[in-house]
Amino acid sequence: MALDKYGRFSDDGKEFIITRPDTPAPWVNYISNGRYTGLVSNTGGGFSYWMDPRDSRITRFRYNSLPWDRPGRYVYLKEIGIANPEDSVSGAIPNRARSMEDTDGECWSLSWQPTAHKPDEYECRVGLGYQTIRQVYRGVRSEITYFVPLDDDLEIWLVRLRNESFEPKRLGVVSYVELCLGHALQDLIMQPNDQHFNLAKFSREDNAIYATKNYWVTNRGVSVAQPNQAWDRYVFFTSDLPTESWDCLKDAFIGPWRSESNPIGLTQDLLSDTDITSGDACAALQSEIVLEPKQEIEFVVLMGCVPSEGYLAHSRPMIAKYRSPEAARAALAEVKAHWDEYLSPVHVETPDPEMNIMLNVWGKRQSWVTFNMNRNAGYYHGGLLFGVGIRDQCQDMMGPILSVPDEVADRLMEVLSKQFADGSTLHNYFKLTGVGEKTGHSDTPLWLPLAVMNYLKETGDWTYLAKVVGFYDGGESDVLDHVIRACDYVLSQLTENHLPKFGPGDWNDTLDYVGRKCIGESVLVAHFLCYILRETATLLDQVAAQHSCPSVAYITETAARYRTEYGLIKAAVNERCWDGEWYIRGIRDDGDVIGSSRNTQGRIHMNAQSWAAISGVAGGERAKMALDSADRLLITSRGPKILSPSYTQLDPGIGLATRCVSGKKENGAIFNHVVAWAILGNCVIGNGNRAYDYYRKTLPMVQASADPDLYKMEPYVYSEYVTSDDHPTFGQASHSWLTGSGVWMFRDGLDYILGVRPTYDGLMIDPCIPDTWDGYKVTRRFRGVTYQIEVRNPNHVQHGVASLEMDGKPVEGNVLPILERGRTAKVVCVMQ
Numbered sequence: 161m162a163l164d165k166y167g168r169f170s171d172d173g174k175e176f177i178i179t180r181p182d183t184p185a186p187w188v189n190y191i192s193n194g195r196y197t198g199l200v201s202n203t204g205g206g207f208s209y210w211m212d213p214r215d216s217r218i219t220r221f222r223y224n225s226l227p228w229d230r231p232g233r234y235v236y237l238k239e240i241g242i243a244n245p246e247d248s249v250s251g252a253i254p255n256r257a258r259s260m261e262d263t264d265g266e267c268w269s270l271s272w273q274p275t276a277h278k279p280d281e282y283e284c285r286v287g288l289g290y291q292t293i294r295q296v297y298r299g300v301r302s303e304i305t306y307f308v309p310l311d312d313d314l315e316i317w318l319v320r321l322r323n324e325s326f327e328p329k330r331l332g333v334v335s336y337v338e339l340c341l342g343h344a345l346q347d348l349i350m351q352p353n354d355q356h357f358n359l360a361k362f363s364r365e366d367n368a369i370y371a372t373k374n375y376w377v378t379n380r381g382v383s384v385a386q387p388n389q390a391w392d393r394y395v396f397f398t399s400d401l402p403t404e405s406w407d408c409l410k411d412a413f414i415g416p417w418r419s420e421s422n423p424i425g426l427t428q429d430l431l432s433d434t435d436i437t438s439g440d441a442c443a444a445l446q447s448e449i450v451l452e453p454k455q456e457i458e459f460v461v462l463m464g465c466v467p468s469e470g471y472l473a474h475s476r477p478m479i480a481k482y483r484s485p486e487a488a489r490a491a492l493a494e495v496k497a498h499w500d501e502y503l504s505p506v507h508v509e510t511p512d513p514e515m516n517i518m519l520n521v522w523g524k525r526q527s528w529v530t531f532n533m534n535r536n537a538g539y540y541h542g543g544l545l546f547g548v549g550i551r552d553q554c555q556d557m558m559g560p561i562l563s564v565p566d567e568v569a570d571r572l573m574e575v576l577s578k579q580f581a582d583g584s585t586l587h588n589y590f591k592l593t594g595v596g597e598k599t600g601h602s603d604t605p606l607w608l609p610l611a612v613m614n615y616l617k618e619t620g621d622w623t624y625l626a627k628v629v630g631f632y633d634g635g636e637s638d639v640l641d642h643v644i645r646a647c648d649y650v651l652s653q654l655t656e657n658h659l660p661k662f663g664p665g666d667w668n669d670t671l672d673y674v675g676r677k678c679i680g681e682s683v684l685v686a687h688f689l690c691y692i693l694r695e696t697a698t699l700l701d702q703v704a705a706q707h708s709c710p711s712v713a714y715i716t717e718t719a720a721r722y723r724t725e726y727g728l729i730k731a732a733v734n735e736r737c738w739d740g741e742w743y744i745r746g747i748r749d750d751g752d753v754i755g756s757s758r759n760t761q762g763r764i765h766m767n768a769q770s771w772a773a774i775s776g777v778a779g780g781e782r783a784k785m786a787l788d789s790a791d792r793l794l795i796t797s798r799g800p801k802i803l804s805p806s807y808t809q810l811d812p813g814i815g816l817a818t819r820c821v822s823g824k825k826e827n828g829a830i831f832n833h834v835v836a837w838a839i840l841g842n843c844v845i846g847n848g849n850r851a852y853d854y855y856r857k858t859l860p861m862v863q864a865s866a867d868p869d870l871y872k873m874e875p876y877v878y879s880e881y882v883t884s885d886d887h888p889t890f891g892q893a894s895h896s897w898l899t900g901s902g903v904w905m906f907r908d909g910l911d912y913i914l915g916v917r918p919t920y921d922g923l924m925i926d927p928c929i930p931d932t933w934d935g936y937k938v939t940r941r942f943r944g945v946t947y948q949i950e951v952r953n954p955n956h957v958q959h960g961v962a963s964l965e966m967d968g969k970p971v972e973g974n975v976l977p978i979l980e981r982g983r984t985a986k987v988v989c990v991m992q
């Protein structure tokens with residue numbers, strides 16, 4: 161497999177092992193406990209932040225930097241010389257006078273960059289919550305593991321060095337980061353001014369650098385008004401090696417006309433011991449060690465973030481707790497154990513090894529990352545502008561809900577509090593300040609009910625509906641009422657044709673000028689609204705059936721009203737929006753249609769077909785025809801496109817999609833989020849062969865293995881899109897990690913292809929697989945019960961259940977009943 165050129169998965173699938181440092185792009189990992197977060201590439205690049213990557217940034221990252229992927233978290237080594245024979249003490253030795261005359265003074269870093277030396281051996285283990293880079297260079301075997309412990313807001317670099325040579329070695333060790341300290345966007349655009357507020361100093365007493373900024377912008381928007389406040393955090397940077405010298409001034413460490421690759425600090429015997437009250441801040445600590453042949457040393461570097469007020473009282477216990485290799489190893493073991501537990505609710509064994517790796521490990525991992533980082537802190541989303549999106553968060557929850565439902569419950573509360581009393585919502589907000597933007601995207605309010613229903617189906621926690629949450633504009637109500645208000649708000653926005661307005665965009669942000677005048681109509685939102693109304697009506701039936709429900713009549717009437725609306729919108733869509741062989745995508749403010757055979761570009765859009773099936777708006781034959789048309793007109797060898805033909809002419813009545821080059825992003829790429837819904841749609845109509853074909857084609861490791869240099873992105877997680885055959889770079893991925901396709905592909909694979917999905921009443925078994933498969937196994941923990949499910953496919957069909965047995969007894973229908981918590985049930989399903 162060509163993937164071998166850069167790496168492979170470990171046997172248990174829990175690590176991706178990168179085997180050479182010069183990957184086609186930085187291949188990134190996240191270290192985070194949900195509050196303190198770092199992005200770490202395979203060469204040590206990346207940045208750290210606390211809670212919000214715009215408002216509370218700890219270290220800098222230079223977007224558009226050359227060389228790319230700068231700066232990062234670096235530990236440099238420098239050869240100081242051969243240790244004197246009379247040096248009897250080895251390990252860390254402070255304050256030793258020495259000269260560099262007997263060595264060439266070569267410096268290198270433990271993560272390959274930024275020195276870009278040629279290591280004799282290199283390996284990067286992209287792990288679950290940790291990143292380990294191993295090297296051998298100049299006779300030193302090194303290992304650095306970066307991670308964030310579960311309970312405290314700091315990052316730990318656990319370092320091991322071993323002298324593999326036959327000579328004793330005396331080495332300088334310099335740990336380095338470039339500090340941002342506060343508002344990252346402000347830092348980017350106002351750096352010459354901003355640096356006048358930096359404070360950073362070394363404390364001999366604590367063997368640590370402390371840094372903060374005396375000025376902090378938390379304005380709602382761009383403003384010249386000066387907020388009268390300091391950043392509310394202090395950063396500490398420390399090591400258990402005794403510090404010989406340090407720098408807090410970046411210019412002193414890097415030196416004029418130099419970069420991280422060749423800092424002047426490394427050419428000096430000692431760093432310059434700079435403390436700053438203004439100037440560009442960094443944290444650099446230098447120590448010296450001696451290693452006898454075959455001798456090993458372990459040490460740690462810690463960087464953390466604490467409240468400014470009483471920062472010493474906060475930081476000292478944290479430093480004391482973690483500043484030893486033993487403590488660091490124990491904290492790393494906890495991270496690994498946490499991730500084993502996190503992965504444990506589901507395990508699959510299918511005939512497809514890549515699908516197994518995705519469903520067992522990386523799909524869960526990616527959706528945890530998107531749940532926490534949203535579309536915010538990435539190498540392709542700078543974390544400077546959008547904050548977190550309501551629609552994105554509501555979808556991302558579908559992954560972690562299996563493993564950490566309580567965290568999802570809390571986050572969902574936070575998101576619900578961004579709803580207005582009329583049922584509309586903010587579109588995005590910033591986590592630290594809670595401040596957000598209301599854009600009027602027509603789909604956004606509807607993601608809230610979806611998230612609530614997914615939570616209930618997974619947990620059965622009906623008390624959740626009675627919890628009271630405030631509205632963003634004042635007042636409060638219970639969760640169930642938030643759900644109803646969301647539906648009612650979108651229903652209140654229908655046009656006289658009984659279709660939802662397009663507004664400044666729907667799920668597709670780049671169809672942003674189709675309906676700004678609030679005349680145009682979105683077919684996707686019509687389908688999506690129907691889906692939500694149908695699901696909410698079912699939810700309300702459940703609520704009404706519960707004796708505790710206080711107002712059965714109101715609930716029943718609302719369910720009936722939603723069913724009536726479903727019928728009316730469905731009829732309107734089928735009457736006005738069926739193009740003959742597929743559904744149009746929308747109607748513009750000026751009355752023209754998009755996504756129709758009458759158009760010369762953008763004639764067919766996948767979403768309008770997938771959601772027609774998912775929502776039930778298209779009946780059997782029509783749904784099949786819509787999805788067949790989409791397949792015929794959109795498929796490529798790497799999966800189906802979002803639309804075709806991609807736009808080549810700018811159309812101001814459509815917007816950004818038509819400004820984007822053909823074949824990329826929302827203009828005709830293989831946009832994985834859209835592919836995920838196409839898979840779901842095909843499962844709904846029982847086309848297992850096609851659903852799996854799309855699933856298989858778009859698996860990141862399958863795509864990457866064909867030509868990793870072309871594909872470019874990480875093979876272990878989905879990217880937002882892959883360039884389609886409408887562009888010369890067909891097959892190139894972009895925007896890795898932060899994409900809704902991560903979670904949808906996970907749930908598609910598990911819930912719809914393997915067909916093991918939660919309902920209010922039990923676990924449904926509804927396979928929709930390729931007819932070549934003989935069967936598969938799924939172990940699924942659901943409401944405290946472990947279901948060990950074996951599906952057999954003796955007649956090689958694509959879907960349909962002939963018989964279902966649990967613990968040897970037949971089950972009627974295809975929903976497994978909920979048993980007592982703690983039980984294990986053996987299930988055998990035979991397909992038709």
Ligand code: GLC
Nearest residue numbers: 535549552667668669670826
């Ligand atoms: C990006 C956005 C997401 C949007 C999608 C399609 O992924 O983050 O919210 O739905 O693009 O435009």
